[in-house]
Amino acid sequence: MRTEGQSSNVEDRRGMGRGGRSLVGGGLGMIILVVIGMFFGIDPRVLLGLAGTVETVQQQVAPQKIEGKQGPVSDQLGAFVSGVLLDTEKTWNTLFAQLGKNYQEPRLVIFDGATPTACGTGQAAMGPFYCPLDQRVYIDLAFYRQLQERFKAPGDFAQAYVIAHEVGHHVQNQLGIMQKMDEYRRRMSETQYNALSVRLELQADCLAGVWAHHAQNRQLLEAGDVEEAMRAASAIGDDTIQRRTQGRIVPDSFTHGTSEQRMRWFMTGMKSGQISACNTFEGNQI
Ligand SMILES: [Zn+2]
Numbered sequence: 001m002r003t004e005g006q007s008s009n010v011e012d013r014r015g016m017g018r019g020g021r022s023l024v025g026g027g028l029g030m031i032i033l034v035v036i037g038m039f040f041g042i043d044p045r046v047l048l049g050l051a052g053t054v055e056t057v058q059q060q061v062a063p064q065k066i067e068g069k070q071g072p073v074s075d076q077l078g079a080f081v082s083g084v085l086l087d088t089e090k091t092w093n094t095l096f097a098q099l100g101k102n103y104q105e106p107r108l109v110i111f112d113g114a115t116p117t118a119c120g121t122g123q124a125a126m127g128p129f130y131c132p133l134d135q136r137v138y139i140d141l142a143f144y145r146q147l148q149e150r151f152k153a154p155g156d157f158a159q160a161y162v163i164a165h166e167v168g169h170h171v172q173n174q175l176g177i178m179q180k181m182d183e184y185r186r187r188m189s190e191t192q193y194n195a196l197s198v199r200l201e202l203q204a205d206c207l208a209g210v211w212a213h214h215a216q217n218r219q220l221l222e223a224g225d226v227e228e229a230m231r232a233a234s235a236i237g238d239d240t241i242q243r244r245t246q247g248r249i250v251p252d253s254f255t256h257g258t259s260e261q262r263m264r265w266f267m268t269g270m271k272s273g274q275i276s277a278c279n280t281f282e283g284n285q286i
Pocket residue numbers: 036038039165169201204
């Protein structure tokens with residue numbers, strides 16, 4: 001895909017060292033991070049183990065303010081990510097205005113290794129994630145190498161889809177959907193909550209598709225781009241990842257949706273271009 005310009009909401013923390021260790025928020029944020037942070041199906045037990053450590057050791061430490069470099073990013077990949085973010089801002093500013101709402105643009109932090117967030121220490125191993133408590137998307141760009149090599153999903157539009165999915169979580173946050181999820185969590189079994197979490201993730205995929213629709217209208221997409229996003233959505237479905245890592249599928253433990261569901265909801269959003277097409281919480285079948 002082509003991009004035009006860069007977002008003013010990017011913060012570049014690369015090369016700032018691994019200062020994240022002692023700078024952690026509280027327990028609740030960490031749980032949210034575990035739930036929504038695993039864009040790419042990292043074994044939740046790994047993350048939960050990590051969360052446990054972070055919580056016990058550093059629960060009382062307030063997140064320290066850390067500011068990376070603002071302004072245009074000079075390397076190619078960083079500039080691309082910033083350009084994608086800018087385009088999501090155009091889309092969501094317009095669509096929120098149509099709803100009579102004001103879109104508060106998220107910030108995007110590029111980091112390497114580890115960085116403090118209001119949801120606990122962000123680790124590269126988690127994959128890209130969105131922290132609702134500080135309304136930031138976090139990404140270590142090394143992840144894109146993994147996407148290409150481990151998940152066999154190369155291409156710039158696969159990369160753009162990752163950003164658009166995380167921004168989709170921000171849109172959910174702005175629409176109050178995440179807060180509702182948080183209330184439900186307290187009253188539900190793990191299996192029930194996982195089922196709801198799948199719907200949240202598929203909605204973020206659908207919202208990424210909505211953005212893609214408008215990017216296409218702006219003539220930013222190139223031949224093969226949609227296929228790249230589909231390949232990424234397919235490669236990171238829970239069923240595909242579980243088959244690779246466990247050799248079997250356990251649907252109750254799905255938190256992101258199957259490959260088929262993820263591709264289908266992305267396409268649903270892309271065909272329609274409307275938020276209203278993304279009601280993944282309706283109906284028994286998703
Ligand atoms: Zn997600």
